[in-house]
Amino acid sequence: SAFAIRASRGPIPMRWISSALAIGALIIGYIGVFHRPEFTGTNWFMHTIGVTGFALLSGGLIGLSQHRIQGLRRVLDMGWLRATGKYSYGMYVYHLPLYVLIDHFLFRVFGMNAVLPLVYALPYIAFLLAGTYLIAKLSFDLFESKALAWKKHFRPEAPAPRTIAEPAEAVR
Secondary structure: OHHHHHHOOOOOOHHHHHHHHHHHHHHHHHHHHHOHHHHOOOOHHHHHHHHHHHHHHHHHHHHHHOOOOHHHHHHHOOHHHHHHHHHHHHHHHHHHHHHHHHHHHHHHHHOOOOOOOHHHHHHHHHHHHHHHHHHHHHHHHHHHHHHHHHHHHHOOOOOOOOOOOOOHHHHO
16 A cells, blocks of 8 residues: 555655565565465465565565566556456455355365365366456446446536636635
């Protein structure tokens, strides 16, 4: 959020970006080296400093996107990444209900726990990602895009410019 506030005033300085990326990488690296199981069975480290590490890495990437770095620009302009950004709010909204529904189904029908062996976890995650993306896309295409079309009717109108002869008190 500090990056967002700073970005409203212009590009984020590279020293901020490099600091965020370095500290974030150190945190995630520390967890990866000393607490490797945290990456698959999140516990205390990922729920606390791990979140901070990923936030710093994400903020650094957002900060880098403001600068014209050719290789990064090519990656950020990829169609699939732009589409994911377009549907990301829907993915945020729908991922948890879909997860709870599928988890409930797996437990009821197959008696499976939420902690799956890797051979089942990878297809499960792929299915959740694909399902979440599909639901978010349908939601955007059927509902959100129609609501967004109304935005043009709610643009604030600029106040009429004051003439030199008009005193400031008269405008109120």
